Amino acid sequence: MRTYSWEEEIPAHQVLAPDGSVVGEWPESLDDERLRSFYRWMVFARRFDQRALTLHRQGRLGTYAPFSGQEAAQIGSFAALEKTDWVFPSYREVAGMMYHGLPPEMALLFSKGHPDAGKVPAELNMLPGKIVIAAQILHAVGAAWACKQRGEDRVASAFFGDGATSQGDFHEALNFAAVFRVPAVFFCQNNQFAISVPVTRQMATPTVAQKAVAYGIEGIRVDGNDVVAVYAAMCRAVARARAGGGPTLVEAVTYRQGPHTTADDPRRYRDPQVHQTWVEALDPIRRLRLCLERRGAWDEAAESAWIREADERIAAAVERAESYPAPDAAEVLFGHVYAEPTPALAAQRAGFLAEQAEGGANGWPGAR
Structure with a gap:
């Protein structure tokens, strides 16, 4: 494993350029059908996110944490996991959680404050989204250690934002996981801000990935708006953990297009020109669609048909959530x-x- 000095920035691995062209090594396990599936899920997630924000403005949903802009990081990473693996998400992993099997109405119940939102379907080894920052990272290490002790062929993966790396739980978890070489993957979505605090004010190191060096584990930095690169990096980390190689820290460099939550006004702390570049030129859905079109695997007819189907599914999920029995x-x-x-x-x-x-x-x- 290559080591890095504290001031040396680890480059972000990339497979798809923003124009959809291939600039890196293509994963052998990724064919056009799987790629289309990624795209469908990313579009579905974006439209779900937009609908949830509308529901909040209408007073039909409580505080909500949007994730638009982070669809590639979430779909690409969750796609590398098996249903038998353990998943420990934060509150912003709704796209990945739905991809993994969480019914969309359950995600809405979470923001409606319904206690049943914490009842993840029994067939999923996935915990509810954690609001306490970084707490789920420790939980993932415990699950990974248990899997190792039992000799189970399972991996535990923790998902968190860049702000979580400023918490003590993050460092304790990585240290324990490294010492005991547990089958864990730590996936950080670096979306540039911990609410209003930019990454540059949170840490002195140029990257999150290089923090792995201090714990003697592998660190991978990837373009988080490139779903192919994210998928390849996560597959590598999961395979390493499953083979007994110990934990990996993956940093996906992405961008939160919306507010931290519906209680936040990001216009007060973000540069409008930088924001426009991320939203327009670097948008992960646009990038993947351009790639699919280059490969002759997507067109306008497919786009229109899928948007209609996605909106119908979301409308049905909203109806189920709003007709859900009130708890005692x-x-x-x-x-x-x-x-x-x-x-x-x-x-x-x-x-x-x-x-x-x-x-x-x-x-x-x-x-x-």
Whole structure:
């Protein structure tokens, strides 16, 4: 493994140039049909994201964390994982989580504050999106260590943003994973900002990937808006972990086109010219479509047909989310604290139910 000095920037690996031309080594396992699948999912995710923002503005969805601009980083990385692998996402991995099997309506329930949003389908070894920054990285290491102890052919992957690398949990997780050579992959979506704090104010090193050197593990830096390069890098990291080679830190250099959340105004801290370049010239969906068109694998008719189908699926997901039964407030607040309720908890529940009986509602905001 090549090592780097602290001031030396690791170049970002690239396969597709912004104009869709191939400038790097093409993965042997990636054919046109798989590439079209990536594109369909990226378009679906972008339109889902746009619809979610509209729902928020209409008062039909709570605080939401958009991910437009990061579709290639998410789809390309999740595509390298098996359903049997463990996935530990942050709150912004909605595109990848849906690709991996999470029903879209569950992603909407998350922003509606419904407790059932945390009930990931049993067939998925995936945890709910973590809001506590960097906490899921430690969880992934624990799962990876368990897989190694049990002799299971599984990999645990943690997904996080550049801001998480400023948390102690990130460093503790990488150190433990390196010492015990657990089958883990740490995937950082460097979208340039931790809310309003730019990467240059978070760390003195030029890249996230080179932080791997301090822990004696492999670091890979990739163009996060190039879905082919992301897929190739993640496949390499996953294969290495599965073969017993230990963990890898992957940095996908991308850009969050929208706000940090719907409570944020990015115009207050972003350079408009830089923003325009990322949104127009470096957009990951545009790049992949140009590539597909060059290969004769996509055209305007296919685009129109897929947009119609994607919008229909999203509309159905919205309907399912909005018709989802409201939870029982008493059960949510008191039912999962102790296996057997204490006298004090039972008294609190009884008081709560009496108040709700007087108010004529079950106490859940969406039920009034």
